[in-house]
Amino acid sequence: MTSAENLHHELPEGQPLPDPLDELGPDRSLLLVDDDKPFLTRLIRTMELRGFTVTAASSVAEGLAAIAAHAPAFAVIDMRLGDGNGLDVISELKARRPDARGIILTGYGNIVTAVTAVKLGAFDYLAKPADADEIYSALIATRHDKAEVPENPMSADRVRWEHIQRIYELCGRNVSETARRLNMHRRTLQRILAKRAPR
Structure with missing residues (x-):
C-alpha cells in the first residue's frame, strides 16, 4: 500500500484514521521552494495528496514574493537556490509568521548549517535526498518528539x-x-x- 493510500485507509470499525494535520490547526497552506523542477513537481503532487494547499516557487525571489502575498503555515525550502540562499526565505517567513513550520532541505547537510537554520526559525532540517514521507513527518512532528540516535552518526x-x-x-x-x-x-x-x- 502506498503512503497516499494509507492516508485513506479505514479502521476496522469503519472510522477513518485521524488526520495528523487536524491537530496543527485549520490552515494547511504550504510553500515549496526548490529549483530542482522534477523533485518540486513530485513534492507538489504528494503534499497535495496529504491535504496541503500548495504554492510552489523555484527561487529565493519567488519564495519571498509568495510569502509577501500570503505567509503560509508550512514551508519546505531548499537551501541552495540559483539566486541565493534558502535561509533568507525561512528568515522572512518567520518574521512574517512566527508560528510557521519551515523545513530546510540541503544536499550538503552539516552541523553548522543545521544550527544556523534553526536559529533563523527553521522547525527542522533534512539532508537530501529526503523523500516525501520524511518531509511530511518533519512537518507534522512536535518539538517534544525525541530524536532517535542515528545508526551511523557522522564521524x-x-x-x-x-x-x-x-x-x-x-x-x-x-x-x-x-x-x-x-x-x-x-x-x-x-x-x-x-x-x-x-x-
Missing part, C-alpha cells in the same frame, strides 16, 4: 570536512579567504578540498 573527520566545505561556499569558493577565515595554511586547505569526503 569527527566528516564533521570537520563539512564545516570546511561550508565556509568555502560562504567565501564564494575563494581558497585564500577560506584559509584566512579558518586560520589554516592555504596549501593545507587545498589538499583537504582536493580529497573526497571522509565517511
Whole structure:
C-alpha cells in the first residue's frame, strides 16, 4: 500500500484514521521552494495528496514574493537556490509568521548549517535526498518528539570536512579567504578540498 493510500485507509470499525494535520490547526497552506523542477513537481503532487494547499516557487525571489502575498503555515525550502540562499526565505517567513513550520532541505547537510537554520526559525532540517514521507513527518512532528540516535552518526573527520566545505561556499569558493577565515595554511586547505569526503 502506498503512503497516499494509507492516508485513506479505514479502521476496522469503519472510522477513518485521524488526520495528523487536524491537530496543527485549520490552515494547511504550504510553500515549496526548490529549483530542482522534477523533485518540486513530485513534492507538489504528494503534499497535495496529504491535504496541503500548495504554492510552489523555484527561487529565493519567488519564495519571498509568495510569502509577501500570503505567509503560509508550512514551508519546505531548499537551501541552495540559483539566486541565493534558502535561509533568507525561512528568515522572512518567520518574521512574517512566527508560528510557521519551515523545513530546510540541503544536499550538503552539516552541523553548522543545521544550527544556523534553526536559529533563523527553521522547525527542522533534512539532508537530501529526503523523500516525501520524511518531509511530511518533519512537518507534522512536535518539538517534544525525541530524536532517535542515528545508526551511523557522522564521524569527527566528516564533521570537520563539512564545516570546511561550508565556509568555502560562504567565501564564494575563494581558497585564500577560506584559509584566512579558518586560520589554516592555504596549501593545507587545498589538499583537504582536493580529497573526497571522509565517511
